[in-house]
Amino acid sequence: MITLNRVTRIFESRDGDRITALEDVSLSIRDNEFVTLVGPSGCGKSTLLRIVAGLILPTAGTASIGGAAITEPRSETGIVFQAPTLLPWASVLDNVLFPLRMMHKMDSASTDKAAALLKLVGLQGFESKSPRELSGGMQQRVAICRALVHEPDILLMDEPFGALDALTREEMTMELLRIWGERPKTVLFVTHSITEAVVLADRVVVMSPRPGRIAEIIEVKSPRPRSFDNEASPEFHEATHRIRQLIFGQRHVGPGRAAA
Amino acid sequence: MSVQAAPQLEKPRKRPSAALYEVVVPLLATAAGFLVWEAICKAFNVPAYLVPAPSEILKDTLAIGPTVFGHSMATLKTVLLGFVVSIAISLPLAVLLTASPAIASALYPFLVWTQSIPKVALAPILVVVLGSNELPRVVITVLVAFFPLVISSATGLMSVPPELIELSRACKASKWSELWRIRLPYAIPFIFAGLKVAISLAVVGAVVAEFVNADAGLGFLIVTSTAFFKVPVAFGALIILSIMGVVLFQLVVIAERVFFPWSTGNAMAAS
Ligand SMILES: Nc1ncnc2c1ncn2[C@@H]1O[C@H](COP(=O)(O)OP(=O)(O)OP(=O)(O)O)[C@@H](O)[C@H]1O
Ligand SMILES: [Mg+2]
Secondary structure (H helix, E strand, O other), rough: OEEEEEEEEEEEEEOOOEEEEEEEEEEEEOOOEEEEEEOOOOOHHHHHHHHHHHOOOOOEEEEEEEEOOOOOOOOEEEEEEEOOOOOOOOHHHHHHHHHHOOOOOOOOOOHHHHHHHHHOOOOOOOOOOOOOHHHHHHHHHHHHHHHHOOOEEEEEEEEOOOOOOHHHHHHHHHHHHHHHHOOOOEEEOOOOOOOHHHHHOOOOEEEEEEOOEEEEEEEEEOOOOHHHHHHHHHHHHHHHHHHHHHHHHHHOOOOHHOOO | OOHHHHHHHHHHEEEEEEHHHHHHHHHHHHHHHHHHHHHHHHOOOOOOOOOHHHHHHHHHHHHHHHHHHHEEEEEEEEHHHHHHHHHHHHHHHHHHHHOHHHHHHHHHHHHHHHHHHHHHHHHHHHHHHHHHOHHHHHHHHHHHHHHHHHHHHHHHHHHHHHHHHHHHOOOOOOOOHHHHHHHHHHHHHHHHHHHHHHHHHHHHHHHHHHHHHOOHHHHHHHHHHHHHHOOHHHHHHHHHHHHHHHHHHHHHHHHHHHHHHHHHHHHHHHH
C-alpha cells in the first residue's frame, strides 16, 4: 500500500524563488489498485510520481510504501516516462533487460522473461531489432516491458502515451489494461486525457495547480473489463463530467467537497 | 500520380551508387583540379620556383622518393602518437569535468590557458625544456589537438536524457555503471565528432612542431627544401600532408561506421 500523508514539496529555483509544487497532499492507494492522476499542467503530478519513486523527497509530510518511509528508489518499482528513451545502441531485447543488468540481477531465466514480456505486448520477433527500426508506439511498448521486467509490484507511469497519436494511444491504453489484468500490480498513471484516465482507473485523482493540491478523488464505478466503447455509459459519463467540472469550472466546487 | 510514382521507384535503385558519389566523384574532381593546374602552369609558363606544375612536383618528389617516404613516416608517427595521447587525456578529463561542477570550475581555467598560449611560440621553449626529441613534438601535437575532443566528449556525457539518469537511479545503479552503461555510449557520436576534429588538428600540430624542432618529418622537409629553393619538393610534402589528413580523417569515419553503426545516424544531432 502506498500512503502519502500531508506531503508538501517545495522547489527552490535558481533565482531564489520558492515554488510549492505539492501542498498538503494525502492519498492512500491499495495494493493492485489502478489510480490515475489528472490535472492542469504544473499541478505537481510528476512531482508526486517522483516522490513515490523515491527519486525526490518530500519537504514536509511522509510518503511510505507498506508502512516503510520512501527514502530512496526501491527495486520493486517500475517507471515509464513520456518519451520511450530507449538506448539507441542496444537491441530491443537488451533494452528490456537493461534494468536487470543495472541491478546485477541477470540470470539464466532473464532472457526468457524479457521475451515473454515482448510477446505479451505483441512484439514477438522484434527482439534483435534496433529501437530505430520501431515506430513510436512500438518503442513505448518496449519501454513498458523494460519497466515490467524486474517484476515490480508498483508501476509508475508519467504520461506514457503522451507522445503517441490518438489511434495508437487508444490501442496502448487497452493493451495496458490487458497487461494489468494478466499481471496485477499497483499502478499510478499520470495523463492529460480525461477519457483515458476514466477508462483505466479504479480511482481518478484530480489535482489543482498553484499550489498543487488534490481537488477531489473520483471513484469510477464502471464495471471491468472496460473499453472506449463504454464512453456512453452513465457511470463513465458521470465521472468524466465531474472531472471536467473540477478542471475547467472550479468555481462550482465548494471547498467542503475538496477531499484528501 | 503516375508521374510522381516514377521517381519514387528510382530511388532505391540509386542507392548502390552512394559509393560512386563518396569516392569516385571526389577523386575525379581532384584529378580535374590537378589537370587545370598543370594546364595553367604550362600555358602561362609559371616558373617552378613560384608555383611548380603537378608533373614537376611528382618528378622531383619521386626523385628523392625513399627520403620523402621516411619523412612521411616520421610525421605520421608524431601525428598518431599525439592523437592517441590526446584521446588518453581527453576522455578522462571529460569525465572529470562532468563529474561535478566544482571540478569543472577548477579545471576550466587550465584548459582555457592551454588553448590561449600560442603553440608556435611555445614550441622552441618546449625543446629547451624537454630536449630535442619526439617528446616536445608530441606535446605540441596534443596541445593543438585535444581541446575540441574534451569539449565535445564532455557535451556528449551531459547529453543523456534526464529520464535515463532517473531510470539508472531507480535501478540503484552505481555512478560507475551509469557512466559505463549510459553516459559513455550516449557520448559516442559526440566523441567521434571530436575525434574527427582532433585528427585533423593533430596533423597541423605535428607540422608546427616539426617546423621548430626536427631532423625529420614533412614539416622539416618543407622548411629545408624551401631554404634551398626546391619548391616542387615542398609542394610535394604539402600534398602528402593533405592526403595524410584526408586518409586519417576517413579512417576515423570508417571506425565509427564499423564499430558503432548506431552512432552515425545520431552524429548529425551531435555535430
Ligand atoms: N526540479 C525542479 N526544480 C524547480 N522547480 C520544479 C522542479 N520540478 C518541478 N518544478 C516545479 O513544480 C511545479 C510542478 O511540476 P510538475 O512537473 O510536477 O508538474 P506536472 O503536473 O507534472 O506538469 P505537466 O503536466 O506539465 O507535466 C511546476 O511549477 C514546476 O515548475
Ligand atoms: Mg509532468
